[in-house]
Amino acid sequence: MNSFSSATSQNRSQNNNEVLVNVIVKQRADGRTVAIVPGFPELQVEASDRHAALAQLQQRLETHLAGAEIVSLPVKLPSNEQKNPWLAMAGIFKDDPQFEQMLKAIENYRHELDKSTEDDFLQE
Structure with a gap:
């Protein structure tokens, strides 16, 4: 699952260093909010409300990615075609x-x- 996509909306900043990140937000039974970046189990926060959880997660993600580069790589997928073993x-x-x-x-x-x-x- 890819958690990142380029920011292409006209409303977004023209800064090329910005990407959109998919985040899973869940509210627990006790009322606290958990926010997780899929594919990055270490990037999970728990806070008293949704806004606080997203702000904390954004800060952790920016710290985690500081000095990093996000690139897309083309990967050849194996053929679904059944090969005859004979x-x-x-x-x-x-x-x-x-x-x-x-x-x-x-x-x-x-x-x-x-x-x-x-x-x-x-x-x-």
Whole structure:
């Protein structure tokens, strides 16, 4: 979850060093307010009211980010496409000099099995 976005509103300051930060604000059963920056568990404050909680959180966030730079990085996502695991094995025997012999041996064995099955069937 991205907590930061560029300040692009016309009402916002023209200062390029300003970003908007998403904040989760919750009021507890005892009436106190908790404010949290998603993705930054260390940036959580608790105060007597919403205004105080947001002011404290803003101060902590500005202190936390002092001297830091916020950048956006493009990240390639893995494909959702299911890969066929058999494709990794395709063609591995193409240059094997014994591959044709193995195929011939398999074919001969199948013929033997077919013949013995046929003979067993005829004897019944």
